[in-house]
Amino acid sequence: MTPEIRDALKSALGPKGWTEDPSEIAPYIEDWRGRYQGETPIMLTPGSTDEVAAAVKICAESGVAITPQGGNTGLVGGSTPKGEVLLSLRRMNAIRETDPLNDAITVEAGCVLTAVQDAAEEADRLFPLSLGAEGTATIGGLISTNAGGVAVLRYGMMRDLVLGIEAVLPDGRIWNGLRALRKDNTGYDLKQLFIGAEGTLGVVTAATLKVYPRPAxxxxxxxxxxxxxxxxxxxxxxxxxxxxxxxxxxxxxxxxxxxxxxxxxxxxxxxxxxxxxxxxxxxxxxxxxxxxxxxxxxxxxxxxxxxxxxxxxxxxxxxxxxxxxxxxxxxEAEKVEGGSIKHDISSAVSLMPELYERAAEKVRAVTPDARLIVFGHVGDGNLHFNVRPPEGEDDKAFFEEYGETVRAAVHEAVGELNGSISAEHGIGVMKRDELPARKSPVEMDMLRAVKRSLDPKNIMNPRVMLTD
Known part of the structure; x- marks a missing residue:
């Protein structure tokens, strides 16, 4: 990044909108599990959608890549920069509007999930998304990864909870799609492109979300x-x-x-x-x-x-x-105990017992004494299939020796049952190279066509999800 680009970004965002201080940046360039360590020349912290747009436009015109980041609670390396400009939405945390008669709430992308839950409760409504990182995870990140959580069975994933989105496109234009409509049959449902896109198609800056009557x-x-x-x-x-x-x-x-x-x-x-x-x-x-x-x-x-x-x-x-x-x-208990080879997999609910048995059998063929900790969401067919080293063995050495073969074994079982290698965590960097083997060439072509159409310069999270 040239000094001229750096100065333009600083000028566009003002003194509160950026930092180059390594001590301030440090918590945002390491992922929650400590597996991915990144770097960035500057961290941008815009305070408004206009400021996000100004920053993205400068980067687009200069060909400078951007890594958007929400609460930094992701598990697949999707929000850890590797030299890109880090764009944190944490200052954009306003509750813009609550509309209980329409069962809707409009919030900015940097709102922490618990703040949205609380705002809904104040309006005598329920925002049903709930997960372990809800005190840190932000709405923008949850949308970008299509988060699931523990209430998917009744209310669906994040994709099912979004009515409208405001986003900054890769060229710096602002798309205001904050429609609080439950019926809108006027063409492609563009908001769905950004849900689960992991920041590769633009920056989600706000969303209108569904809320529900609170259970009695x-x-x-x-x-x-x-x-x-x-x-x-x-x-x-x-x-x-x-x-x-x-x-x-x-x-x-x-x-x-x-x-x-x-x-x-x-x-x-x-x-x-x-x-x-x-x-x-x-x-x-x-x-x-x-x-x-x-x-x-x-x-x-x-x-x-x-x-x-x-x-x-x-x-x-x-x-x-x-x-x-x-x-x-x-x-949290797993993290305290030590590392494991983690998998976020799914199948049809009826096939969950077979998925577990097949995956366990294949893992034990690779490393017979490994310890399995398998938990998850039965209602939506999602298992967190985690493989820990045998008692007394070093977890890092175990990961180095068996990580790739164990992951291949588990994902082989998933493929045999037409399941998914990423039920709710996303693809990120961790599973990017494997994705083409799990989707048809036609589907990969469609995904890449969407990316090229919206982000022809490939500046938005360019290392994440899709390979060339």
Missing amino acids: ARAVAFAGVGSIGDAVKLLGMAKKASGGAVTGFELVPRNGVELVLQKIDGTRDPLSEPHPWYCLVEMSFGRKEGAEETMEAALAEAFEASVVQDAAIAKNETEAQDFWRIRETLP
């Missing part, structure tokens, strides 16, 4: 089951008993529960005896009456069919939060 009651249960197959059966029973009111349905293995109990203070085992697998089941209802009874009916049917071995229903909100804490802190 919820019932939460923690159930022990013997297999993933039983978990899938329990899901069907819970859906039937509740009339489709299952909000979340999470899978946790016994070794995952034990890890949380060891590493996370204030946690306890909800059941008196250990079980191979656990299901965390949440139902939500528009009326207070009958919530617990509905959960009891679903579990009673499951007990009768020998699908559930034991279960506890939360007696109050504190106990419900304790149940959820076991699931939500499992990634």
Whole structure:
């Protein structure tokens, strides 16, 4: 980057809109897991959409590449710059409008997820996206990665929660697509191009999101089951008993529960005896009456069919939060314990037991003593299939020796069942080179055509998702 370009960016954004201080930049050029370490000549922190547009236009005219960044909570290296200008949206964090009668809220891209949840609650509404990094993850990043979370079963992924988007295109033009419409059949749904695009087609600066009436009651249960197959059966029973009111349905293995109990203070085992697998089941209802009874009916049917071995229903909100804490802190407990070879995979819900068995068999053929910690979202077919080194072995050495072969083995199982190698984390840098082997040549041509059309100079996150 020339001094002239640097000076133009500084002038366009003002003294609050940039930094070259290495100590200020340092937290933003390393990913959450510490796997990717980057560098940038300057970090831009615009305070408005106009400032984003001005910065992008300068970079576009000069051919300078940009890495957009939200909360820096990604897991696939998609927001770590490698010499590109780092564009952080963290200063753009306003709640622009709440419209409870239209069940909509418009927010800027730098809003942290919990701030949006709180703003919706103040309007007596629910923004249902929920995930472990919600205190740090931002709306722009969540849109750009099409985040999932624990309520996908009821409310869908981020793609299903966005009504409209405002974005700065790679040439610096502003597209105002903040339409709060649920019906708009006037051509291509352009906002969908930016959802899941990982910053490769432009910079999302604001969004209009769906919100929902707040449930009047919820019932939460923690159930022990013997297999993933039983978990899938329990899901069907819970859906039937509740009339489709299952909000979340999470899978946790016994070794995952034990890890949380060891590493996370204030946690306890909800059941008196250990079980191979656990299901965390949440139902939500528009009326207070009958919530617990509905959960009891679903579990009673499951007990009768020998699908559930034991279960506890939360007696109050504190106990419900304790149940959820076991699931939500499992990634944190894993991080404290040490590194693992991580996979974010999915299949049809009905094929989840087979996906697990095939992947486990293939991994053990590579490294028989590796330890598996597999958890995830049964309701949408998503498993976080993590492979840890044998007891006593160094995790970094294990990753170096087995990382590529283990990943290939797991993804081979995914391919055999027509699944996905990225259910909710995105492609980023980590899976970029593998993507062409997982999609047809026609599909890759279509993806590249979209990229070339909107970003012909390839300045937007050029290392991410797509190869030439």
